[in-house]
Amino acid sequence: MTPPSAAPDIRLLIADDHRLFREGLKALISVTGGLHVIAEAENGQEALDLAILHDVQVVIMDIQMPILSGLEATKRLLALKPGLGILVVSMFDDDDNVFAAMQAGARGYLLKGAAPEELLRGIEAVAQGEALFAPSIARRLMNYFSRPTRLPPTLLPELTEREREILSHIAQGETNPRIARRLELSEKTVRNHITSIFSKLQVSSRAEATQRAKEAGL
Template sequence: MATDDLTIVLADDHDLVRAGFRVILESEPGFRVVGEAADGAEAVHAVRAHRPDVVCLDVQMPNVDGLEAARRIAALPDPPAVLVLTTFDHDDALFQALEAGASGFLLKNASPERLIDAVRTVAAGDALLAPDVTRRVISRATAAPSAPSTTRGDDALAAAGLTDRETDVLRLLARGLSNAEIATELYVGEATVKTHVSNVLQKLGLRDRIQAVVWAFEHGVAGNPA
């Protein structure tokens, strides 16, 4: 068994759902399901035991739900990427999942190909920021009652100390592009993009790419999502 397999833990309270996801994911070369859980507490235990690259979490599970499990997993040392899977498309679930530290949010009626792509995306350190999800994240963030930033545009970028290339990366993040897509757009390697993304997050004092997208829109340094 390859040591560089992408490892996955599945957490869902329905045995048939987990079995279906396992079949789909293990049909992809290099994907390996290393653990399963029927509730959130078991999911946290499985993550501690197996140290996977990705954990796929159902939202509605008994005892400890997926959102609380996501919070506990995010607090672990070197946590895996968290992909939240659900049967409903409610904004509250979406934003609670993102706030809990999830890297992505996918409906269970997505195609097998979409599930495989989603797992690969979050494992690579990218967030699932489809344009419609981006718009909803921005709408929610900018509708918050906190005082708006008075520093905008070039002033905000200068204050943060972002380089021109880091600014380019931030704007492409705000369009929902993955690291691979940004690399193609800027004619650089993915490793270089990852370094720029890390620098952007550090300089802006942000937790993840989703917060970077919100920051870009709040400060007027990104266009509307496509």
């Protein structure tokens, strides 16, 4: 299938510490009219420096990169170039990273493995000042903001809101698969959150975490 033509003359920078991903993205873009990869960066500091040096219009930004994270690079770039379009393309689909990217100023958030047409549409969207999110992320954002109540941030403030939510489900005796289904997360993401919860609360079991939750009033 031939990729659709993009808006004319969009200057791009690809920031990702995985060379194979950059090469694959460049190959896709090379057959798309109007898109030009001007520079590549393998860490956040390079992304910051090269985006300014080459005056690009769109940065395709990974989140986890060495030296400077993609989120921090996004914040700094937009402080210097407010009109720059940042499209985050990441393997992480959890709320914390999605909301952090939005707060940093990213206009779009897609998952690695997205269809070529979706990636090209995302590039065009952010170049034109629009927002575009992966369908699964857009659904979760809608569900999140439609929830009638949220756990007060004063309860266990060392935890993120998502971690407090998962802890409340743990305290109700729910299993990881059930929590994943209820919150529309992968089981791996739930496990990662639980590991973080245990570390922050300095507990080693679900029973201890449950006790901490009850003491905090969750």
